[in-house]
Amino acid sequence: MLRRKRFWFAIMAILPTFAIFGWVRLFPIIETLRLSMHEWNLLSKNKPFVGFQNFIELFGDNQFLDALTNTAVIAFGAMAVTIPMSMGLAAIIYHRTRSRFAGFYETAVFIPHVVSLVPAAMAWKWIFDAKLGPLNALIMGLGGDALPWLFDPVLSVICIIFLVSWQTLGYGVLIYLVGFRNLPKSVFEAAQLDGANGLQSFLHMSVPLLKPITLYVSVVTLISGFNVYAQAYVLASDTQGAPGRQVRVLVLDMLENSFQNFRVGYAAAEAVILLSIVLLLTLIQFGLLRGKGGR
Amino acid sequence: MSANARVRRSNFLLDVTLFVICILLLTPLILLIANGFKTPQEMLVWPPTLFPKDPTLQNFHKVFTETPLLRWMFNSLTFAILSTIAIVATSALAGYIVGKFPFRTVNVIFILFLATAIIPFEVYMIPLYFQVKALGLLNSVGGLLIGYLVMSFGIFLIRQNVIASIPDELLEAARIDGAGELWIFWYVVLPLLRGPLAALAVLAFFQAWTTFAWPIIVMTRKTSFTIEVGLANFQSAYTIDLSLLSAASAAVMVPSVLAFVLLRRNFVEGIAASGMKE
Numbered sequence: 001m002l003r004r005k006r007f008w009f010a011i012m013a014i015l016p017t018f019a020i021f022g023w024v025r026l027f028p029i030i031e032t033l034r035l036s037m038h039e040w041n042l043l044s045k046n047k048p049f050v051g052f053q054n055f056i057e058l059f060g061d062n063q064f065l066d067a068l069t070n071t072a073v074i075a076f077g078a079m080a081v082t083i084p085m086s087m088g089l090a091a092i093i094y095h096r097t098r099s100r101f102a103g104f105y106e107t108a109v110f111i112p113h114v115v116s117l118v119p120a121a122m123a124w125k126w127i128f129d130a131k132l133g134p135l136n137a138l139i140m141g142l143g144g145d146a147l148p149w150l151f152d153p154v155l156s157v158i159c160i161i162f163l164v165s166w167q168t169l170g171y172g173v174l175i176y177l178v179g180f181r182n183l184p185k186s187v188f189e190a191a192q193l194d195g196a197n198g199l200q201s202f203l204h205m206s207v208p209l210l211k212p213i214t215l216y217v218s219v220v221t222l223i224s225g226f227n228v229y230a231q232a233y234v235l236a237s238d239t240q241g242a243p244g245r246q247v248r249v250l251v252l253d254m255l256e257n258s259f260q261n262f263r264v265g266y267a268a269a270e271a272v273i274l275l276s277i278v279l280l281l282t283l284i285q286f287g288l289l290r291g292k293g294g295r
Numbered sequence: 296m297s298a299n300a301r302v303r304r305s306n307f308l309l310d311v312t313l314f315v316i317c318i319l320l321l322t323p324l325i326l327l328i329a330n331g332f333k334t335p336q337e338m339l340v341w342p343p344t345l346f347p348k349d350p351t352l353q354n355f356h357k358v359f360t361e362t363p364l365l366r367w368m369f370n371s372l373t374f375a376i377l378s379t380i381a382i383v384a385t386s387a388l389a390g391y392i393v394g395k396f397p398f399r400t401v402n403v404i405f406i407l408f409l410a411t412a413i414i415p416f417e418v419y420m421i422p423l424y425f426q427v428k429a430l431g432l433l434n435s436v437g438g439l440l441i442g443y444l445v446m447s448f449g450i451f452l453i454r455q456n457v458i459a460s461i462p463d464e465l466l467e468a469a470r471i472d473g474a475g476e477l478w479i480f481w482y483v484v485l486p487l488l489r490g491p492l493a494a495l496a497v498l499a500f501f502q503a504w505t506t507f508a509w510p511i512i513v514m515t516r517k518t519s520f521t522i523e524v525g526l527a528n529f530q531s532a533y534t535i536d537l538s539l540l541s542a543a544s545a546a547v548m549v550p551s552v553l554a555f556v557l558l559r560r561n562f563v564e565g566i567a568a569s570g571m572k573e
């Protein structure tokens with residue numbers, strides 16, 4: 001009797017959330033999967049089923065391949081910059097936990113992560129500006145040559161990696177700090193007694209012990225890297241009013257296909273590829289965690 | 296004594312290093328604010344000046360009187376507050392249920408919540424756009440809100456806290472005293488969840504405030520832009536005036552940075568919890 005009553009309370013209480021969830025999350029996810037197998041031109045009424053035709057076409061589509069390459073380079077590039085830097089920085093901040101400025105360090109490192117993407121990207125856009133920006137002024141001041149940062153295809157991708165890393169760094173540091181605080185203290189004391197210095201115990205003990213955290217931060221950074229959009233939109237869209245070079249990224253290509261070329265099914269297929277990448281990365285993470293002797 | 300002195304010296308060096316790194320990380324934002332105070336002419340000077348030679352408030356005046364910046368801020372604020380309320384309410388109730396009512400149906404629902412948690416919004420936003428369109432809610436805060444009513448991670452965060460900090464005995468005692476389930480949730484459970492709910496609220500607010508891809512497709516009319524979309528389209532809508540753009544960006548950024556500094560503890564708690572997902 002009582003159990004039944006409790007059961008019905010649970011169902012009634014979770015129902016509103018579940019209904020919203022089904023409506024704004026489950027349904028559109030299933031819709032994405034379904035649409036990816038259909039040819040839906042927004043201008044026509046028919047939505048014929050085309051099987052894997054959209055996917056086959058995508059892999060011969062240079063714009064998509066360009067977007068996929070750029071996005072992957074940005075995601076892995078940002079990870080390669082973020083992981084070592086945030087780990088090192090977190091190690092120093094952790095070491096100085098008792099410093100008067102510990103709060104300031106944490107705040108300052110984290111601020112780039114919380115400021116809105118667009119204002120932050122605006123700041124960097126000026127810094128990278130070829131004709132007016134301080135970066136080129138600095139390079140020329142040091143005797144180098146000015147570089148067309150946001151116009152050159154390779155340099156503009158590097159700029160985006162820089163911006164993304166600057167934003168992710170604070171997140172990485174925060175998660176690593178939690179990791180450092182949870183490390184067993186006794187092991188480090190023992191190492192110190194054996195004469196290991198700070199750098200040695202960092203390299204030989206912290207780094208391996210923090211592997212699960214590294215894995216987690218890597219996957220989170222990669223997934224958010226694959227979703228990069230605002231950064232490319234602001235940094236590498238029409239600079240100085242003139243249509244400059246645009247760094248094509250996955251989300252941008254997807255939105256263009258859907259809302260400018262009106263090919264919704266085709267865009268959905270791109271979304272499914274993005275989903276597959278994310279799932280693959282997550283599976284790799286779980287696989288690696290499991291593989292480490294059930295730690 | 297000398298070992299002690301060495302430790303102190305190395306700590307001092309580390310502090311200096313950290314200070315330099317922190318200042319470098321903040322430099323782009325400081326320069327952005329400084330640009331907001333420059334005259335349009337000064338923005339075109341080569342080599343660029345780092346700090347304004349004769350600071351002016353002209354840009355800020357112009358931004359607030361001649362552009363819809365306040366309107367965009369208002370749109371963002373309304374959206375962020377409503378989204379926060381929705382996410383906190385749904386997460387609190389659903390998180391409590393999945394944490395304390397281990398029926399099979401409830402568990403299945405929880406697994407569905409969890410399974411979709413890693414799927415990025417960008418994957419399913421196009422079909423969602425057509426749902427919003429069918430409801431006639433494009434260019435409205437309501438339409439924007441539809442994308443941000445629930446948060447899988449929020450449900451998970453509350454569930455973890457319910458399991459860790461609310462003993463079954465407490466709930467049983469209330470039931471024996473004849474309390475109704477809803478009464479227990481409201482008067483016993485919610486007060487105990489104040490900390491995690493505050494952390495979740497801060498996360499949800501910042502998530503909505505900074506979102507970009509969703510508002511850019513749903514809010515296409517200039518008066519309905521959110522602040523992020525408005526700023527991003529600033530350059531095409533107005534003559535390219537970098538100092539004006541910087542002033543607008545700074546005006547948007549400063550309040551959110553201040554809010555963060557004030558709410559840092561809550562924020563850090565929420566983010567740190569996200570790292571403990573495994």
